[in-house]
Amino acid sequence: MAYDRLNAYPGFELPPERSPFPWVNVALFAATVLTTLLVGTLFMLDFDGVDTAAAPLGLLLEDPWQLTRGLGFMLALISILLAHEMGHYLTCRYYRIRATLPYFIPAPTMVGTFGAFIKIRSPFPHRASLFEVGVAGPIAGFVVAVPILLYALTLSRFIPADTTEDLLTLGEPLIWIAGAHLMGAVPPEGMELYVHPIGFAAWVGFLVTALNLLPAGQLDGGHMIYALVRRAHGWISRGVVFLLFPLGIFLWPGWLVWAVLLVLLGTRHPPTLDDEAPLERRQILLAIAGLVIFILCFMPIPIAINQF
Numbered sequence: 001m002a003y004d005r006l007n008a009y010p011g012f013e014l015p016p017e018r019s020p021f022p023w024v025n026v027a028l029f030a031a032t033v034l035t036t037l038l039v040g041t042l043f044m045l046d047f048d049g050v051d052t053a054a055a056p057l058g059l060l061l062e063d064p065w066q067l068t069r070g071l072g073f074m075l076a077l078i079s080i081l082l083a084h085e086m087g088h089y090l091t092c093r094y095y096r097i098r099a100t101l102p103y104f105i106p107a108p109t110m111v112g113t114f115g116a117f118i119k120i121r122s123p124f125p126h127r128a129s130l131f132e133v134g135v136a137g138p139i140a141g142f143v144v145a146v147p148i149l150l151y152a153l154t155l156s157r158f159i160p161a162d163t164t165e166d167l168l169t170l171g172e173p174l175i176w177i178a179g180a181h182l183m184g185a186v187p188p189e190g191m192e193l194y195v196h197p198i199g200f201a202a203w204v205g206f207l208v209t210a211l212n213l214l215p216a217g218q219l220d221g222g223h224m225i226y227a228l229v230r231r232a233h234g235w236i237s238r239g240v241v242f243l244l245f246p247l248g249i250f251l252w253p254g255w256l257v258w259a260v261l262l263v264l265l266g267t268r269h270p271p272t273l274d275d276e277a278p279l280e281r282r283q284i285l286l287a288i289a290g291l292v293i294f295i296l297c298f299m300p301i302p303i304a305i306n307q308f
Contacts, residue, residue, distance in 0.1 A: 015266065032104035033074060035112035040073025041066055043197035073197040074112075076148045078104075078142050080205035081116045084212075087140030088118050088133055095129040098122035111204050119308040126277035127227040134223030135290045138209045142293050145205035153183040153197030170195075171299035173206050178296075210297040213290060214239040217262050218269055224290060226269040227279065237267035252301045268298045 045066070085102035090100035098121040105114040124130040172180075180186050182194070191259045195203075215221040216237040226233040241262050249257030 022101050025103055028104045028106065029102075031106040032113050032116075033078060035106040035108070036077050037067055037070045037074040037112075037303070039110070039112035040070030040077075040197055040201075041068075041201065042070070043073055044069035047194070047197055049144065070197075072097045073201050076152075076198045076201035077113070077204060078200065078219060080145045080148065081208070083144040084137040084141030084205075084208065085116045085118050087136035087138075091129075091133045091136040092118075095125060095133070097124060097129065097133065111201075115208060123270040126272050126274045127230065128277065128279055128283055130223050130272050130280065131283045131284065133228035134220040134227070135286050138213050138290060138293055139286075141205055142209050142297065145202045145209070146179070148205070149176065149179045149199060149202035152196045152202055153179060153185040155196035156185060156199055157194050158187050159194045161187075161190055161192045169304045170200075170203055172305070173210070173297045174300050175206060175296040176215055189287055206297040207302055209300065210266060210294060211258065213294040213297070214240055214258070215269050217265055220260075221290075221294070222269060224225065224287060227283070228287060230269075230271075230275060233269050234267060237262070237269075241267060247300065252303065254302065 016113045017131060041249045048069070081104070082102065089099055089101065100119045100121065102116045102118050106112065120133075124133070185193055212219055213221040213224075215225040220232070222237060225236050229236075241259050244255045244259035244262070248254070
């Protein structure tokens with residue numbers, strides 16, 4: 001039985017909402033553009049072999065036009081994050097669920113941001129809407145990140161493998177491995193791939209997608225699991241948290257951070273207005289797509305330091 005997104009719940013009416021200009025959203029977006037532009041410029045200076053070890057910021061102050069080097073990284077990363085959040089936002093609009101525009105978070109991190117989020121301000125009418133809002137973001141971000149990866153691989157180059165010092169190594173999700181084989185970017189013996197900064201932006205996008213698809217709490221994956229098997233959502237969420245602790249101890253400490261966050265935020269999920277409304281074939285197909293994307297993006301060890 002199909003449920004009309006507008007008329008299935010005639011008693012559910014939201015009061016009119018004022019729409020003031022989103023100054024906070026715009027300001028945070030502009031700040032994130034600047035922080036990711038700065039980080040991207042430093043990445044590109046390093047990729048181009050410019051020595052910035054002594055005073056990288058001094059170089060930029062002397063020649064502000066150097067910031068144009070970071071445009072590619074900034075546009076790539078912002079595009080992926082924006083696609084993810086707009087996937088959520090536009091799906092909310094489709095189902096007449098009240099939601100804010102994306103809030104970007106500028107931060108002094110290695111990528112210049114902590115990501116972005118939207119705030120949902122009204123209930124989900126049924127599980128189908130919950131599921132589609134949850135899955136739309138990861139799918140949209142993934143669809144944008146893949147061509148960015150393929151383009152970046154054409155700009156990357158092979159360099160001799162360095163085994164003389166500690167190296168920060170990025171994990172390679174299956175989508176990355178497939179892209180490298182497709183674009184002929186698999187390094188020969190004794191060489192390694194020096195990834196263009198735009199490729200690093202794509203890698204960040206894949207990591208963000210995998211983290212959001214974890215089937216726990218109120219993450220995107222948690223929304224999907226509740227919509228699919230709501231009675232098992234709590235058990236699955238607690239199982240994911242339990243699994244993240246040994247992963248954090250033995251593989252990547254970042255999993256411990258996510259485990260603690262999920263514990264603090266809670267593993268429960270609030271019900272929709274009509275939990276009994278059935279899912280349709282479309283949601284089942286989207287669930288398969290979401291699972292495939294999670295498998296393609298997941299990395300047991302996203303970041304490792306190799307000591308030689």
